[in-house]
Amino acid sequence: MALEQELSALAVDIAAEAGELAHRRRAEGVSISASKSALADIVTEADREVENLIRDRLSAARPGDGFLGEESEADRGTTGITWVVDPIDGTVNYAYGIPSYAVSIAAVSGEPDPRAWQALAGAVYAPALGEMFRAERGGGAWLGDERLRVNSDLNPAGSLLATGFGYDPATHAPQLALLGRVMPLARDIRRIGVASLDLAYVAAGRLDGYFERGLNPWDHAAGVLMVQEAGGIAVGVDGGAPSRDMTIVGGEQLVDRLAAIVFGEQGIPT
CATH class of the missing domain: 3.30.540.10 (Fructose-1,6-Bisphosphatase, subunit A, domain 1)
Structure with missing residues (x-):
């Protein structure tokens, strides 16, 4: 074996x-x-x-x-x-x-x-x-x-996306502002509250994509591998590996679009 x-x-x-x-x-x-x-x-x-x-x-x-x-x-x-x-x-x-x-x-x-x-x-x-x-x-x-296979094609009706919010109330306003910028890509938003399941659901095609700032290594170690093995991609800041600064996963086209918004001129939320 x-x-x-x-x-x-x-x-x-x-x-x-x-x-x-x-x-x-x-x-x-x-x-x-x-x-x-x-x-x-x-x-x-x-x-x-x-x-x-x-x-x-x-x-x-x-x-x-x-x-x-x-x-x-x-x-x-x-x-x-x-x-x-x-x-x-x-x-x-x-x-x-x-x-x-x-x-x-x-x-x-x-x-x-x-x-x-x-x-x-x-x-x-x-x-x-x-x-x-x-x-x-x-x-x-x-x-x-x-x-499992990720949803690789962009849906003309928009993508079903998931995200999460940090526990520190000081982070909520910038995170909500980011969500507002992402909404034009979305059919709807899910906030399940379990990063590992969000990632597994992207791998299973139950969600099109997921993004979140503030994840710890144990939050995403297994789930990111699932997304990658299901044909998706996972990126962090500047196209690097997922980290506490940001994690974005999904099919390649969707991740490219999300990353352009998340890492655009206004930057990621602090």
Whole structure:
């Protein structure tokens, strides 16, 4: 079995177990344990429990690999492979009982920095929806047995786009201004609140494109690989890799148009 296939299978297995734990804890009741960067940026006890489970399973299966997770300190490891993990993406949805949340697990090689790494495999599992998205470098993106493809053609009625907003209220006005500039391209806008699912939905053709500023590596590591393996592209500032400064994904024509707006004279929102 090729390394990418091995890593993908492991990501799927662990994401399924972690997702079921998150789903079970949600049914039992959610306890908010802290806020992070802002009052709206919460972390639940389940986030930490799920991340610990993922880290333990990965350590047992591949003890030399590095780990970069949302809720714990980074570990570079010794093998050159790092697991990039969001234990519960969409924590606010999760806390409120909205079924759109996901476990995101990716394996990358090289420096644990999205501007430098090469994504090898990833899984995004939405336990409340019963959907497991997966991808491996060179092996395509999949939902179950269905191979995924992005929508590559521009729709004359406009594109169905998704975006998100940062937790810091100071960022909302410029982000809304950017949304206003993008709207002429859009048939409609979706704000799901789960970056990993937004990206998986672009890969699956459920969305035409997605853009957002402020994503962390664990938000997009698995999903960006899915978009790329489904025939789409993902760019950041100046055509570079996706980063906290900006992430834009979709078919090539749409991404070109979005990038021209996002990185135009008025620039990206601060």
